[in-house]
Amino acid sequence: MISPEEACQKIYNLMPDRNIESVSLLSCVESCISENIIAQEDVPSFCRSPYDGYAFNSEATRNVTSTNPVEIDIIDTVPAGKNFEYFNNLEDADLNSPSKPKLNDRKKQDWKQTGMKVMTGGMIPDIYDAVLPWEQVGIKDKEQKILINKEIPSQHNIIPKGEDIKKGELVIKEGEKLTPYHIGVLASLGFTHPRVYAPYKIGILVTGTELVNPENDISPGKIRSSNNFSLGATLQCMGHEVLDFGIVGDSKKKLAEKIEEAVSKVDILLTTGGVSRGDYDFVPYVLEEMKAKRLFWRVKMKPGTPLHVSQYQGTPVISLSGNPAASMASFHLLLAPALQNNGKRQTATSLKERSHASFLAKDIKKKTSSLWRFVRGKAWIGNDGVFYSTPIAKEKPNMLKTMIWANGYIVVPPDSQAIRAGDKVNFIPIDK
Numbered sequence: 001m002i003s004p005e006e007a008c009q010k011i012y013n014l015m016p017d018r019n020i021e022s023v024s025l026l027s028c029v030e031s032c033i034s035e036n037i038i039a040q041e042d043v044p045s046f047c048r049s050p051y052d053g054y055a056f057n058s059e060a061t062r063n064v065t066s067t068n069p070v071e072i073d074i075i076d077t078v079p080a081g082k083n084f085e086y087f088n089n090l091e092d093a094d095l096n097s098p099s100k101p102k103l104n105d106r107k108k109q110d111w112k113q114t115g116m117k118v119m120t121g122g123m124i125p126d127i128y129d130a131v132l133p134w135e136q137v138g139i140k141d142k143e144q145k146i147l148i149n150k151e152i153p154s155q156h157n158i159i160p161k162g163e164d165i166k167k168g169e170l171v172i173k174e175g176e177k178l179t180p181y182h183i184g185v186l187a188s189l190g191f192t193h194p195r196v197y198a199p200y201k202i203g204i205l206v207t208g209t210e211l212v213n214p215e216n217d218i219s220p221g222k223i224r225s226s227n228n229f230s231l232g233a234t235l236q237c238m239g240h241e242v243l244d245f246g247i248v249g250d251s252k253k254k255l256a257e258k259i260e261e262a263v264s265k266v267d268i269l270l271t272t273g274g275v276s277r278g279d280y281d282f283v284p285y286v287l288e289e290m291k292a293k294r295l296f297w298r299v300k301m302k303p304g305t306p307l308h309v310s311q312y313q314g315t316p317v318i319s320l321s322g323n324p325a326a327s328m329a330s331f332h333l334l335l336a337p338a339l340q341n342n343g344k345r346q347t348a349t350s351l352k353e354r355s356h357a358s359f360l361a362k363d364i365k366k367k368t369s370s371l372w373r374f375v376r377g378k379a380w381i382g383n384d385g386v387f388y389s390t391p392i393a394k395e396k397p398n399m400l401k402t403m404i405w406a407n408g409y410i411v412v413p414p415d416s417q418a419i420r421a422g423d424k425v426n427f428i429p430i431d432k
């Protein structure tokens with residue numbers, strides 16, 4: 001038997017390299033990016049206004065008071081999207097150009113006393129360095145003039161060029177998992193098909209003569225198979241491609257045939273059931289007969305003790321317990337870091353790294369056990385700002401329903417005494 005940390009690391013090291021592919025923006029959410037993203041341009045690429053209001057030169061407001069306001073001539077309107085770059089060199093500009101009639105009209109005036117009406121997001125010409133929302137100015141002569149009655153500092157209400165993202169900045173690091181916000185950032189930088197690590201093709205094979213598919217009636221002794229669905233759905237949420245190889249009964253021959261078929265089609269194969277000590281628990285023996293390389297069998301943890309991990313023809317074969325909650329615990333605690341692997345991390349995110357200190361809200365009874373216990377539980381932040389966790393009512397590994405309510409595992413180290421409400425315990429959240 002090996003420790004859960006060791007099992008987690010061994011599984012991590014067994015995973016095949018990830019391919020790299022270019023994927024359209026909406027399809028790459030949850031994928032891990034395979035390259036550093038360095039901004040090739042500023043975002044925004046020009047100074048813009050955060051308000052619907054007026055842009056002007058702050059120098060015009062020096063020594064201005066409520067009894068001595070300044071009057072600013074409004075010479076144009078800047079809608080969002082309009083290019084006002086030509087205005088940046090006003091002193092050099094050809095003010096007689098017929099394409100700039102409003103400037104033409106006012107070619108002799110001091111541009112420092114001028115301003116423009118701006119819309120939220122509109123480009124601010126370089127000659128202006130401040131903006132006031134229209135509610136904060138006096139408006140005269142049908143918006144031909146505005147009155148400002150206090151000193152306004154330079155850069156007031158100006159969204160500077162590159163405020164969000166600077167050209168040359170490392171925005172997303174290789175390996176980061178792409179959230180919807182990463183996708184938005186990539187879009188604003190002009191990416192349409194970022195390069196990401198390709199999902200794994202993961203096969204699921206459930207074993208047990210007692211199993212039937214969900215659409216079937218159940219005769220006495222039979223149960224509907226749920227493991228392929230809860231595991232398959234979890235894998236899909238992680239962005240992997242799932243191939244369901246269905247149910248195989250407890251027959252060594254059929255099991256060997258199915259494993260042979262599955263490994264030829266997938267990057268990783270998950271099996272459930274048949275890994276314990278019963279007369280029909282064939283999975284480890286069949287794999288042994290097939291000359292699969294065994295990495296380990298059994299982990300010092302409960303649930304999930306009988307986990308068997310091997311490699312057949314180069315393909316990792318992860319054989320989980322048939323007990324629904326046990327297979328999910330092995331998956332969340334030992335397998336998930338390997339499947340979230342972005343390709344470059346040398347070591348798995350350990351259970352320790354994933355643990356958060358919490359205060360127990362309800363006693364956990366002592367169980368004489370030299371195994372680590374991972375008690376399904378729920379954690380939350382109380383109104384007092386403290387992080388609490390509480391165990392579920394029934395901790396049995398055959399019960400899946402409790403997983404709907406649980407959001408993680410309370411960690412009980414080997415040979416622990418009873419843990420009382422108020423004691424500090426580690427909690428490992430499930431990345432649902």
Ligand SMILES: Nc1nc2c(c(=O)[nH]1)N[C@H]1C(S)=C(S)[C@@H](COP(=O)(O)OP(=O)(O)OC[C@H]3O[C@@H](n4cnc5c(N)ncnc54)[C@H](O)[C@@H]3O)O[C@H]1N2
Pocket residue numbers: 206207208210211223224225226227228272273274275276277278281303304305306320321322323324326397398
């Ligand atoms: N004498 C011993 N008996 C058991 C031991 C032991 O050490 N000595 N270990 C127990 C532990 S711990 C576990 S966990 C289970 C693991 O058993 P298997 O992995 O061999 O799984 P099965 O026996 O095939 O199934 C267990 C349980 O889960 C149900 N099952 C199986 N597949 C599915 C599925 N796809 N969907 C839903 N439910 C499934 C199955 O009917 C059984 O009830 O062994 C203990 N026994």
Ligand code: MOO
Pocket residue numbers: 301302303304305306321323326327397398
């Ligand atoms: O180790 Mo088992 O998975 O508790 O029932």
